[in-house]
Amino acid sequence: MLELQNLSFQVSDNTKGQKEIIKDINLTFDDHAFIAITGPNGGGKSTLAKLIMGIEQPTSGRILFNGTDITGLNITDRARLGISFAFQQPVRFKGIKVKDLIALAAQKQPGPTQNQAGPASGQDTGAQAAFATNAAFQTSQARTNLSSACDYLSQVGLCARDYINRDVDSSLSGGELKRIEIATIIARNAPLAVFDEPEAGIDLWSFSNLIKVFEDLHQTRDNSLIIISHQERILNIADEIVVLAEGNVQARGRREDILPELLKGTEGCRFYKSITPPQTAGHGI
Numbered sequence: 023m024l025e026l027q028n029l030s031f032q033v034s035d036n037t038k039g040q041k042e043i044i045k046d047i048n049l050t051f052d053d054h055a056f057i058a059i060t061g062p063n064g065g066g067k068s069t070l071a072k073l074i075m076g077i078e079q080p081t082s083g084r085i086l087f088n089g090t091d092i093t094g095l096n097i098t099d100r101a102r103l104g105i106s107f108a109f110q111q112p113v114r115f116k117g118i119k120v121k122d123l124i125a126l127a128a129q130k131q132p133g134p135t136q137n138q139a140g141p142a143s144g145q146d147t148g149a150q151a152a153f154a155t156n157a158a159f160q161t162s163q164a165r166t167n168l169s170s171a172c173d174y175l176s177q178v179g180l181c182a183r184d185y186i187n188r189d190v191d192s193s194l195s196g197g198e199l200k201r202i203e204i205a206t207i208i209a210r211n212a213p214l215a216v217f218d219e220p221e222a223g224i225d226l227w228s229f230s231n232l233i234k235v236f237e238d239l240h241q242t243r244d245n246s247l248i249i250i251s252h253q254e255r256i257l258n259i260a261d262e263i264v265v266l267a268e269g270n271v272q273a274r275g276r277r278e279d280i281l282p283e284l285l286k287g288t289e290g291c292r293f294y295k296s297i298t299p300p301q302t303a304g305h306g307i
Contacts, residue, residue, distance in 0.1 A: 024051040024074070024214060024246070029083035031069060043069050044080070045269040053213075056240045056247045058260035058277075060284065065267040067250045068110065071218045074248070075107040076100045087214070104213035110222045112199035115190040120202055123190055124171045127206035174205040177238075179231040196223035204235065215239070217249045221256065233259060257281055 031044035044066050051057055059067050072078040074085065076097045084093045092100055115123065172182030178201040188194065190202065200223050207215050221229055233255055240247055240259075249256055257263055263280040265273040273280055 023053055023086075023088060024248075025049075025084075025086040026070075026074075027084040027086065029070075029073065029085065030081045031066075031073060031078060032081045043269050044073065046083070047269075047271055049264065049271065049274070051214075051246060051248060053246055054240075054244055056236075056259070056261045057249070057264060058257045058262070059248065059250050059264045059266055060252060060257060061266040061272065066269040067266050068218050070266065071107070071216050071248070071250050074216055075105060077107075101212075106207050106210050106212040106215040108203050108207055108215070108217045108220060110219045112196070112203040114192060114194070114199065118190055119186075120175070120188050120190055121168065121171050121186045123202070124174055124206055124209050128170065128174075128209040171209070174209045175202070177208055177235055178202070178205045179228050180205070197225055197228060200224055201228060201232075204232070208235070208239065211243065212245060214246045214248070217247070217251075219250050219252070221251060221253050229253075229255075254281070254285070257284070 026047055026049045029044055029047045030042065032040045032042050035041040047070070059070065061067055069078060073080055076092070076095060076099075080093065084091055086092065087100070087103055087105065090103070092103065095103075168186070171186060175182040175185055180198070180201055185198070185202070190199070194202070200220065204217075204220065207217075220232060224232060236247065236249070236256065237259055239245065249260070251257065257277065258281060260277050262274065263277055263284070264271060265280065265284070273283075
C-alpha cells in the first residue's frame with residue numbers, strides 16, 4: 023500500500039517567490055490497484071510521480087510504502103523496497119546493451135555493482151534515477167536467461183533478434199527506447215510500478231500493444247500500477263481515476279463514474295469548472 027499524507031511541493035519562482043506545485047495531497051493506493059492519474063497540463067501529475075519515486079523531495083508531508091515511511095529515502099532505496107519508475111523520455115545508457123539492461127532489471131536481490139556502465143555523460147537526475155532503479159537489483163554473478171529477455175522484448179512488440187545485442191544509445195528511436203524501458207519494468211516485476219505518460223513517443227500499433235501489456239500486468243500479477251496519462255484507452259482500463267489539477271485532487275473514483283465526466287471536455291466537465299485555465303507548464307509538470 024502506498025500512502026501520501028498531506029504532501030506538498032514548492033519551487034522557487036523568480037517573480038512570485040515560492041510556487042506551490044503540489045498542495046497538501048492525501049491519497050491512498052491499495053495493493054493490486056490500477057490507478058490512472060489524469061488532468062490538464064501543468065496540473066502537477068509528473069511532479070507527483072517524481073515525489074513517489076524520490077526524484078523530488080516534498081516540501082512537507084509524508085510518503086509511506088507498506089507501512090514504512092520512505093519520505094527521506096533516496097531513489098535507490100525506494101527501488102530496493104519495490105518501486106519502479108518509467109519516464110516520459112526514456113534514458114539512454116552509454117556502454118550497455120539491451121540484454122544487459124534487462125538483466126539488471128530482472129535481478130531479485132540487491133548486491134554490489136562493479137565496473138557497471140552508468141548514464142551517458144551530461145544526463146540529468148532523471149538518468150541517475152533510471153539507472154538507480156535498474157541497478158538496485160543487480161548481483162555480480164546473476165544473469166538473465168536470454169530466452170526470458172527475449173520474451174520481455176516480445177511482450178512490448180520488439181523482435182528480440184533485432185534488439186537484444188543493441189546498445190541503449192542514440193541509435194535507438196524514442197519509441198524503441200520507450201518499449202525497452204517498459205520491458206525492463208515487466209522484467210523487474212516490482213510491487214509498485216509508476217509510469218509517467220507511457221504513451222509518449224509510441225506509434226499507434228505499439229500503443230495498442232501497450233494497452234495489452236498493462237492489462238496483462240494487472241490481471242496476471244499482484245503488483246500495483248500507477249499511470250500518468252491523458253489517453254482515454256489507458257483511462258478506460260484502470261480501476262480508478264484520479265483527476266489532478268492545479269496541484270489539487272479534483273476528483274477520485276471508479277472509472278465508470280469519472281471517465282464519462284472527463285469525456286465532456288474542459289467546458290462541460292464539472293471537475294474542471296472550479297479551476298482556472300492552466301498556465302504554461304513549469305518544472306517538468
